[in-house]
Amino acid sequence: MKTKSLIYYALISSIFLFSLISIWKILVTLQGVELKNFNFEIIITLGIAISLLNLIIGEKLNYLIKSTLFAFIFTFVDGYIVQVMPVWYNIGIFAILIFFSLKINKYSQKYLASEHSSQIVIFDFLTLFGIVLFSFVILFPFYMMLITSFKTQAALLINPLDFSINFKQDFKELFKSYFVIFDTYKFGRYILISTFVSVGTVIVTLLFAIPAAYAVARLNFFGKNFLSTSILIIYMFPAIVLVIPLYTVFSQLGLRNSVGGLLIVYTATTLPVAIYMLQGYFRSIPKELEEAAIMDKLNWFGIIIKIILPLSIPAISSVALYVFMIAWNEFLFSLMFLDNPNSFTLSRAIQYLSGDAETPRQYLMAGSVVVTIPVLLIFVYFEKYLVSGLTAGSVKG
Amino acid sequence: MSDTLSKIEKRTAYILILPAVFLVFSIILFPIFANVWISFKEVGLKDIRIPEPRAKKIVKSIKDNPDQLKVIYKLRNSSLILEIRDVKFQDKLPKNIEPINLDERCRVKSNKIYCDFGNWEAKHKENFQILLKSSDGKQINKKELKTIKPKLTGKSDNILLNTNFTLKNFKKVFFQNEFFDLLSTTFYYTFFGTIGSIVFGILTAQLVNQKFFGRTFMRSVLLFPYVGPVVALAYTWELLLDPYSGTLNNLLMNFQVIQEPLNLLGQKYLTINFFGFDLKLRLALTTVIIFEIWRYFPLAFLFILARLQAVPKELYEAAEVDGAGPLQKFISITLPQITAVISILFMIRFIWNFNKFEDIFLLTGGASGTRTLPINVYEQGFTISDIGMGSAVSIVIVALLLLFMFVYFKLIGKRADEN
Numbered sequence: 001m002k003t004k005s006l007i008y009y010a011l012i013s014s015i016f017l018f019s020l021i022s023i024w025k026i027l028v029t030l031q032g033v034e035l036k037n038f039n040f041e042i043i044i045t046l047g048i049a050i051s052l053l054n055l056i057i058g059e060k061l062n063y064l065i066k067s068t069l070f071a072f073i074f075t076f077v078d079g080y081i082v083q084v085m086p087v088w089y090n091i092g093i094f095a096i097l098i099f100f101s102l103k104i105n106k107y108s109q110k111y112l113a114s115e116h117s118s119q120i121v122i123f124d125f126l127t128l129f130g131i132v133l134f135s136f137v138i139l140f141p142f143y144m145m146l147i148t149s150f151k152t153q154a155a156l157l158i159n160p161l162d163f164s165i166n167f168k169q170d171f172k173e174l175f176k177s178y179f180v181i182f183d184t185y186k187f188g189r190y191i192l193i194s195t196f197v198s199v200g201t202v203i204v205t206l207l208f209a210i211p212a213a214y215a216v217a218r219l220n221f222f223g224k225n226f227l228s229t230s231i232l233i234i235y236m237f238p239a240i241v242l243v244i245p246l247y248t249v250f251s252q253l254g255l256r257n258s259v260g261g262l263l264i265v266y267t268a269t270t271l272p273v274a275i276y277m278l279q280g281y282f283r284s285i286p287k288e289l290e291e292a293a294i295m296d297k298l299n300w301f302g303i304i305i306k307i308i309l310p311l312s313i314p315a316i317s318s319v320a321l322y323v324f325m326i327a328w329n330e331f332l333f334s335l336m337f338l339d340n341p342n343s344f345t346l347s348r349a350i351q352y353l354s355g356d357a358e359t360p361r362q363y364l365m366a367g368s369v370v371v372t373i374p375v376l377l378i379f380v381y382f383e384k385y386l387v388s389g390l391t392a393g394s395v396k397g
Numbered sequence: 398m399s400d401t402l403s404k405i406e407k408r409t410a411y412i413l414i415l416p417a418v419f420l421v422f423s424i425i426l427f428p429i430f431a432n433v434w435i436s437f438k439e440v441g442l443k444d445i446r447i448p449e450p451r452a453k454k455i456v457k458s459i460k461d462n463p464d465q466l467k468v469i470y471k472l473r474n475s476s477l478i479l480e481i482r483d484v485k486f487q488d489k490l491p492k493n494i495e496p497i498n499l500d501e502r503c504r505v506k507s508n509k510i511y512c513d514f515g516n517w518e519a520k521h522k523e524n525f526q527i528l529l530k531s532s533d534g535k536q537i538n539k540k541e542l543k544t545i546k547p548k549l550t551g552k553s554d555n556i557l558l559n560t561n562f563t564l565k566n567f568k569k570v571f572f573q574n575e576f577f578d579l580l581s582t583t584f585y586y587t588f589f590g591t592i593g594s595i596v597f598g599i600l601t602a603q604l605v606n607q608k609f610f611g612r613t614f615m616r617s618v619l620l621f622p623y624v625g626p627v628v629a630l631a632y633t634w635e636l637l638l639d640p641y642s643g644t645l646n647n648l649l650m651n652f653q654v655i656q657e658p659l660n661l662l663g664q665k666y667l668t669i670n671f672f673g674f675d676l677k678l679r680l681a682l683t684t685v686i687i688f689e690i691w692r693y694f695p696l697a698f699l700f701i702l703a704r705l706q707a708v709p710k711e712l713y714e715a716a717e718v719d720g721a722g723p724l725q726k727f728i729s730i731t732l733p734q735i736t737a738v739i740s741i742l743f744m745i746r747f748i749w750n751f752n753k754f755e756d757i758f759l760l761t762g763g764a765s766g767t768r769t770l771p772i773n774v775y776e777q778g779f780t781i782s783d784i785g786m787g788s789a790v791s792i793v794i795v796a797l798l799l800l801f802m803f804v805y806f807k808l809i810g811k812r813a814d815e816n
Contacts, residue, residue, distance in 0.1 A: 029651060038652055116722030123723040130604045131615060138618055144644060145633045160642040161651060212417035221410035234425050236802060238752030240771040241791040244778050245431035248445045248557060268424030271417055300409050329626040331755045347628040354632060361636055368629030379624045383617055390699060
């Protein structure tokens with residue numbers, strides 16, 4: 001066993017344990033439990049002690065017994081000697097310790113003596129640490145959004161750290177913010193508008209993009225190369241430089257404040273990437289199929305409908321989902337074009353709500369939950385399709 | 398034979414591609430050129446409304462005389478600043494009705510009244526009356542009369558279409574707009590946002606490229622910030638960072654990490670004492686950059702992960718046989734494999750962060766030292782209502798963007814030559 005590896009192992013594993021426990025403590029604090037410090041020294045000392053004990057005991061004890069033993073010792077010291085905490089807090093600590101001891105179980109004296117062991121130890125714990133930390137940092141805002149929408153303004157002002165939800169209260173009381181935004185702020189209407197705009201954009205984009213992508217993929221015409229490179233260059237131009245001219249022209253044409261105007265702009269901004277994705281896929285379809293179709297005297301319309309479309313369902317779905325997501329999340333154009341509350345999209349409606357300083361934040365968060373949930377559900381459910389869309393479209397964002 | 402075929406092919410291709418090209422040209426390319434035009438003009442937000450002659454029709458019955466009706470048209474010029482020339486008026490009458498004592502500017506022809514009102518200056522208002530009587534003794538149908546709407550036409554100058562140009566806007570952009578402050582903030586934001594998202598992208602991709610329980614779930618979760626709507630996420634962060642009732646400040650104070658709440662989005666500078674030196678950190682800008690990294694590292698992650706998964710496993714196995722440790726493997730196998738992706742990512746993200754508007758707008762609105770060029774476009778155009786100025790800033794953005802793209806394609810071309 002090398003001393004360097006031993007020191008790395010003991011220190012890093014206990015820092016990892018400390019971070020796990022700190023995250024648990026933060027979550028516990030957010031349930032309204034009074035908890036004032038992380039007890040850095042105590043936990044690090046305990047952590048080092050446990051990791052060293054693990055090495056000393058080695059395989060003399062069954063790993064399950066060993067883990068339970070460690071968990072008991074730690075929970076006892078932390079929960080009864082250092083501070084007195086509710087039972088469920090200690091159950092959490094116990095579970096974390098079980099997890100931690102199972103993770104350090106694989107390190108033995110022999111293991112630490114092997115080559116590069118200190119590096120491997122660091123990498124292992126960094127991985128674990130990364131998983132925990134990234135999940136926490138990413139999910140926390142979403143968690144907060146959801147919880148805040150179930151709280152009341154008064155409760156939030158009294159104790160901003162109390163995230164606990166009283167499930168005993170009336171169903172109507174619990175979902176009050178949602179009732180308010182649907183009744184008073186007409187969010188039902190905004191959901192309909194957002195859905196209409198997004199689905200409309202998907203349909204119109206596909207109608208324009210499929211023939212164009214087919215032509216780029218299959219047919220020979222003058223200016224083809226120029227077109228396919230310019231598609232991507234055009235895509236690089238940001239919405240913010242289009243806003244002023246479009247605003248003036250749309251104002252003069254009376255297209256502002258209309259869902260139709262929004263639809264045109266969304267279609268145009270998503271077309272380049274849709275064409276780019278589809279033509280790539282169309283190229284991969286064997287040409288022989290179309291040659292047979294030409295023999296059968298099908299025209300291009302027939303070829304697209306009868307041969308290309310059925311074969312490219314996966315590509316079309318990913319384009320559709322990607323375009324839907326872009327249109328649903330879009331904010332800049334809806335901010336610029338819509339100033340009549342009757343034609344707001346969801347994003348614009350939430351921004352409008354926040355413009356009034358008096359609006360209680362739980363309404364804002366309820367609105368945010370309403371706009372976020374559909375995209376997240378679609379994303380989780382169709383992840384495979386969306387990821388390819390995201391990768392192709394990721395030059396934008 | 399083959400000639401006609403290729404002709405047909407060409408024609409088909411143009412038919413298929415034209416709608417898309419037309420749409421993209423009119424919504425994306427046209428505005429970019431229109432920006433150039435507008436940026437050389439002095440145009441305010443109020444100038445872009447086209448003046449319109451308008452009429453409101455009111456039908457009134459006359460006491461003691463049921464056979465006659467009075468129609469009042471409230472006429473006005475909708476514009477407060479521009480005149481309308483050659484205003485022409487037209488209204489239809491139901492069949493059994495004819496006017497009496499018609500105004501001399503008007504004439505009747507086949508049941509229609511035509512009037513020439515000449516020129517209306519800005520803010521022009523007039524009440525114009527017509528007396529009507531029924532020609533066959535029947536009572537006049539008031540409802541029918543009301544539902545017919547008068548038509549008005551007129552000519553007016555459109556500020557956008559005339560050819561008065563000025564360089565004022567550009568002078569203002571460069572000399573009265575704290576231009577270099579804007580530029581440095583934009584670069585600061587862009588550069589650190591890009592670097593940060595790539596670094597976290599590498600870390601997370603490296604993470605997910607290993608086998609562990611819940612790996613697919615982790616991959617989905619990592620993409621959440623990018624997939625979620627920016628409005629919802631920005632407001633959530635605003636709540637999270639609020640100095641008084643925000644969760645983060647309260648947590649930090651609760652665990653005694655800080656004594657005073659930090660106004661993370663509203664304070665321009667934070668002075669940190671570092672070994673006796675006072676360091677000034679741009680606090681709000683840093684916070685905005687962190688949000689930016691949080692939201693966009695998933696893209697870097699996605700790209701890099703895809704590349705990592707394509708690295709042949711044998712390379713790592715061979716390295717292991719040679720006795721390489723994890724760090725060595727990362728430096729001498731993983732990094733060289735992903736440098737190409739990273740350089741592409743860097744350039745793409747750089748361009749996009751440079752143009753980022755929504756995130757900053759929603760978090761700080763451009764206050765406390767977070768004013769970037771895109772925010773300035775919005776401010777000039779819609780807060781100060783100077784459309785010309787906003788366009789001029791847009792032009793600066795487009796020019797810089799073209800410069801970046803030029804460099805980008807130069808580098809990509811070079812890389813292609815090397816391979």
